[in-house]
Amino acid sequence: MLKFQNYIDGEWHDAADTVDVRDPANGELLGSVADGGAAGAEAAVAAASAAFPAWSRCTAGERATVLKRWYQLIVDNSDDLALILSLEQGKPVAEAKGEILYGASFIEWFAEECRRAYGQTIPTHNAAMRLNTIRQPVGVVSCITPWNFPNAMITRKAGPALAAGCTVVIKPALETPLSALALCQLAEEAGLPKGTINVVIGSDAAGIGKVLTQDPRVAKFTFTGSTAVGKLLMSQCASTVKKMSMELGGNAPFIVFDDADMDTAISACMATKFRNAGQVCVATNRIYVHESVHDEFVEKLRAQVAGLKIGHATEAGVTMGPMIYRRAVDRVQELVQDAVAAGAKIEIGGEQLANGENYFAPTVLTGVMDTMRIAQEEIFGPLAAVQKFSDEDEVIRRANETPYGLAAYVMSENIRRANRVVEALDYGMIACNTGVFSTAVAPFGGVKESGIGREGGVEGMAEFYETKYACFGV
Numbered sequence: 277m278l279k280f281q282n283y284i285d286g287e288w289h290d291a292a293d294t295v296d297v298r299d300p301a302n303g304e305l306l307g308s309v310a311d312g313g314a315a316g317a318e319a320a321v322a323a324a325s326a327a328f329p330a331w332s333r334c335t336a337g338e339r340a341t342v343l344k345r346w347y348q349l350i351v352d353n354s355d356d357l358a359l360i361l362s363l364e365q366g367k368p369v370a371e372a373k374g375e376i377l378y379g380a381s382f383i384e385w386f387a388e389e390c391r392r393a394y395g396q397t398i399p400t401h402n403a404a405m406r407l408n409t410i411r412q413p414v415g416v417v418s419c420i421t422p423w424n425f426p427n428a429m430i431t432r433k434a435g436p437a438l439a440a441g442c443t444v445v446i447k448p449a450l451e452t453p454l455s456a457l458a459l460c461q462l463a464e465e466a467g468l469p470k471g472t473i474n475v476v477i478g479s480d481a482a483g484i485g486k487v488l489t490q491d492p493r494v495a496k497f498t499f500t501g502s503t504a505v506g507k508l509l510m511s512q513c514a515s516t517v518k519k520m521s522m523e524l525g526g527n528a529p530f531i532v533f534d535d536a537d538m539d540t541a542i543s544a545c546m547a548t549k550f551r552n553a554g555q556v557c558v559a560t561n562r563i564y565v566h567e568s569v570h571d572e573f574v575e576k577l578r579a580q581v582a583g584l585k586i587g588h589a590t591e592a593g594v595t596m597g598p599m600i601y602r603r604a605v606d607r608v609q610e611l612v613q614d615a616v617a618a619g620a621k622i623e624i625g626g627e628q629l630a631n632g633e634n635y636f637a638p639t640v641l642t643g644v645m646d647t648m649r650i651a652q653e654e655i656f657g658p659l660a661a662v663q664k665f666s667d668e669d670e671v672i673r674r675a676n677e678t679p680y681g682l683a684a685y686v687m688s689e690n691i692r693r694a695n696r697v698v699e700a701l702d703y704g705m706i707a708c709n710t711g712v713f714s715t716a717v718a719p720f721g722g723v724k725e726s727g728i729g730r731e732g733g734v735e736g737m738a739e740f741y742e743t744k745y746a747c748f749g750v
């Protein structure tokens with residue numbers, strides 16, 4: 277059986293115990309990984325702390341050179357990385373390849389951006405003083421990441437952190453550790469100095485989390501995952517007043533106005549709803565369709581959903597794989613049953629599939645209401661919940677009636693309406709007439725209970741610096 281280790285201080289470490297990694301499509305054992313636990317996290321923080329002085333003293337150009345080598349190695353090995361990702365997470369290989377290249381783009385872009393970490397000379401308020409600011413890396417950054425994008429959610433943090441001169445400790449999800457370890461293998465080959473990047477795997481997520489959120493040597497904690505866990509980890513960071521960034525849950529509205537281009541709306545809805553079997557933080561969660569175009573939309577969406585090819589990630593032409601584990605399937609089934617019991621109608625799907633215990637049929641429900649669980653909760657599965665609306669003010673009010681505020685989607689060919697609605701929606705990111713908008717060059721993140729801070733763009737670079745103000749008496 278394949279055995280994998282934790283990567284700490286530039287070395288590969290075994291542990292007394294191991295955790296199994298399985299293919300969610302069929303339960304096949306892919307290998308076992310050393311269970312590093314809290315002790316591993318302590319060692320990783322110590323390594324990152326020891327490596328920080330030298331790495332932060334490198335010039336931006338020196339860091340950029342190493343990071344660009346890492347980027348190129350990821351691109352050169354993207355087929356292998358995609359296969360590893362698909363086997364442990366379940367998404368079709370083509371989607372996994374897209375994630376690998378998307379993830380690599382954060383390393384490439386921030387390797388360049390760190391050269392522009394400018395300070396300021398400030399016009400003085402007092403002739404006897406000279407004022408300026410400098411930007412310095414915050415220090416050791418601890419990261420906890422989810423299973424749904426096991427490569428890109430790491431590089432979206434490690435890219436800017438390392439570029440800024442920080443060092444990182446990463447705890448990936450237990451379901452998908454292999455992608456993180458493969459990134460370390462390539463980081464080592466690229467020449468990232470020992471201790472700059474560390475990955476600790478463990479079944480004791482809470483114990484590892486306490487180290488990563490409470491060790492005084494950690495300057496910043498960055499988390500991507502559910503809002504519930506994010507709130508817990510935020511509270512744990514308070515004891516040492518850590519800088520934090522939180523990329524949390526979503527409940528995205530997808531609004532189709534009567535002046536939408538229907539083919540665009542259908543294509544965007546398919547992309548945002550069924551990518552990764554709906555296990556995406558910015559996945560469409562509530563579909564609001566103007567009453568005048570509702571039936572046409574449902575008929576066309578249903579036809580597209582019927583065309584999805586379900587199967588194993590490595591099977592040619594497969595466009596949707598399994599969900600990550602059984603309890604996720606059971607929860608989607610519960611949401612369907614709750615909605616149907618309250619009057620919703622199953623247009624297609626609505627049941628588990630015979631492909632395997634983690635497969636749920638891509639599903640379209642109509643007659644959904646905002647009061648149903650399916651509209652109140654993050655679905656995180658291949659379940660499209662459609663409801664009607666009558667006018668713009670009504671749908672904006674309904675779309676905003678959620679504690680979440682990550683992503684929203686507006687389908688309209690009317691530029692004036694699109695601008696009005698973008699300004700009125702309480703979300704961190706809004707896509708108009710498109711379904712996939714995430715990029716390294718723009719700030720990704722949410723408001724309200726969807727998170728704090730941004731990843732990507734100049735805002736994403738700033739997350740890993742402190743701005744120091746210096747005042748000189750002359």
Ligand SMILES: NC(=O)c1ccc[n+]([C@@H]2O[C@H](COP(=O)([O-])OP(=O)(O)OC[C@H]3O[C@@H](n4cnc5c(N)ncnc54)[C@H](O)[C@@H]3O)[C@@H](O)[C@H]2O)c1
Nearest residue numbers: 421422423448449481482485501502505523524525526557
């Ligand atoms: N906003 C974003 O960018 C974004 C991106 C991806 C996923 N997500 C969200 O993540 C959720 C799905 O991912 P998930 O099921 O892995 O989320 P999760 O919150 O259950 O787990 C996320 C990570 O936290 C760890 N974890 C869980 N409990 C912990 C604890 N007590 N202490 C320390 N670590 C702990 C897990 O092991 C995993 O590594 C969804 O809500 C989705 O919206 C958000």
Ligand SMILES: O=C[C@H](O)CS(=O)(=O)O
Nearest residue numbers: 424425555556557558714
């Ligand atoms: O689910 C989490 C990811 O952030 C989605 S995306 O690939 O960045 O759009």
